[in-house]
Amino acid sequence: MKVVVVGAGHAAGQLVAALRMQQFEGDIRLIGEEPYPPYQRPPLSKQYLSGEIDLESVYFKPADFYDQAKAELSLSLRVEAIDRSGKTVTLSDGSGVDYDKLVLATGTRVRKLTLPGADLEGVHYLRSIEDTDAISRDLRPGARIVVCGGGYIGLEVAAAAVKKGAAVTVLEMADRVMNRVVAPVVSAFYEDLHKANGVDIRTDVKVSGFEGSGRVEKVVTEGGEDFAADLVVVGVGVIPNTELAEEAGLACDNGIVVNEFAQTEDPDILACGDCTNHPSAIYGINVRLESVQNAVDQANAVAKTICGVPTPYIAVPWFWSDQYDVKLQIVGLSQGYDQAVVRGDPAGGSFSVFYLKKGRLIAVDAINSPREYMMGRKLISEGAEPDPEKIVNTDISVKELV
């Protein structure tokens, strides 16, 4: 049996480990566009950008892991096409690779701005090691950095840039940061946190372009205000890499469509990680998740399907973000909540938000509150309906909520 994996990111790396843990004895080959073995992306906007950890620590596994696991890494190569009837993929060097099972772990790419001046030197995006290295080269102490987009990436970059002694401005076009994923109380907390660390956070600001002679010198906005910049980092989301699957005739809808066993409609093609659109049993909808949790859990599901012990992927999604010394842990998906109940006092630096929908707990944001995070995870998977009056009462232990 020959398993070929398109992509060599976190999901692909986990798949190697998961297949071998399932005693899979066939061939495994990862084909990755980047020159690096599978690596972890979360540190790229955190400790790797701030210089606290080195490249080796970013790698998902040590270099000799793949030899020991007898997995072949074909790096700096793209898969150009899938021939489903011939069960072959064509690589960018013209060669063909046969497969018995093909796994698409193609990930996402950054959404790029098409505004005037967006291609000037010094306008960066952040997705890869090379992106972070390029930002780091420009991020000298005293450098003026303008971050476009107040989501996770933008805010983490802001925090790392402060650590490196840069002067940081964040421009967000919505009326608050992280508006897509958290309640207003959490947005307000993070805006205050960044301001206290010297970051100039501007909301309701729409960038209209970038100016400079060859290299970016300023960011221009629709309100007419200009922001001087030695470098710019744009963090406005990602797009799933579905083209290969689409061209092969596989169903795609904001991601490669798979079932709970990570299978596409072709029994010999599976998919995992950020690129998939998959059913979420807990929420009763299809979701596309951009997270380590999803990469790992779905890769595990792929391994089990391939090894003939299919097990549905039903994990509660979780995420985290480190900014300064504040740990945000999110469990569940809060979209569609009708009640956001705050537990603890944001002013004290540690609090949580319980999101309810028709009484049922669907998500928890925990700020320096690991106990609420852990309990939230348990309650969400059980479909619990905690009493809002108990949630707000911190005299009641989080373990006694239900």
Place this chain on the structure above:
Amino acid sequence: MAKITYIAHDGTKNEIDVPTGQTVKDGAVNNLIPGILAECGGACACATCHVYVDEAWWDKTGKPGAVEADMLDFANEVKETSRLSCQIEVSDALDGLVVHIPEDQ
């Protein structure tokens, strides 16, 4: 480099040389030792790398930090010598360390 012995719930022993600076979790997952999931990759965000430190080594590994202790409180079958293995950094002082892996994470 420190030699670390991972003892599974069924008594299976794995002795691994783990480089200094890595964590006890790294030694397990990099060598495909079953039982330590470490879903979050070592960010102290999931409590699925729970181990029991052998009592003879408890003084050397030390107690969990504040966040770790809070996370551990929700792990399965917690004991006095429970730690999250992603939070135990390997040093020469831990050469010979023995950890026991719980039945479930």
